[in-house]
Amino acid sequence: MNPSYSLENRIISVLKTIYDPEISVDIYELGLIYDVQISGKNKVKIVMTLTTPNCPVAESLPLEVKEKVQYIIQEIKEVDVILTFDPPWSREFMSDEARLELGLL
Numbered sequence: 030m031n032p033s034y035s036l037e038n039r040i041i042s043v044l045k046t047i048y049d050p051e052i053s054v055d056i057y058e059l060g061l062i063y064d065v066q067i068s069g070k071n072k073v074k075i076v077m078t079l080t081t082p083n084c085p086v087a088e089s090l091p092l093e094v095k096e097k098v099q100y101i102i103q104e105i106k107e108v109d110v111i112l113t114f115d116p117p118w119s120r121e122f123m124s125d126e127a128r129l130e131l132g133l134l
Contacts, residue, residue: 036102040065040073043101047093050086054130056094060122063113072107073098078118087112 044057044065056062056077064076075094079087091110099108120133128134 036067036071036105037065039102040067040075040098040105043098044075044094047090047097049080049090052080052131054123054127056090058124058127058130060124060127061118071105072109073105074109074111076111076113078113080118082114082117 041057041062044062045055047056048054049056049059049061052059059080061079062075062077064074066074066076068074075098077091077094079090084090091112095108095110099105120128123131123133125134
């Protein structure tokens with residue numbers, strides 16, 4: 030892998046492989062990832078949301094994010110996934126790519 034490819038970009042690449050099971054768009058383009066923070070000790074904090082608070086994957090999706098990021102990017106020592114609904118997710122958070130995929134553009 031290109032050494033200049035930042036750790037944050039690598040994390041985003043992993044997040045783009047995780048799909049919302051009800052919508053055929055990855056969670057990053059869908060706008061479910063609010064923030065990715067990396068500490069100097071290769072600890073990662075990912076703040077994310079779900080499309081609705083009663084989403085059927087509320088338990089499994091954050092766990093999938095944590096496990097996939099930590100497994101694929103081996104130098105990461107710890108991944109903390111924070112689930113929030115503030116602000117609540119809306120379609121405005123979706124990328125143009127996601128809107129095009131869903132026929133909203």
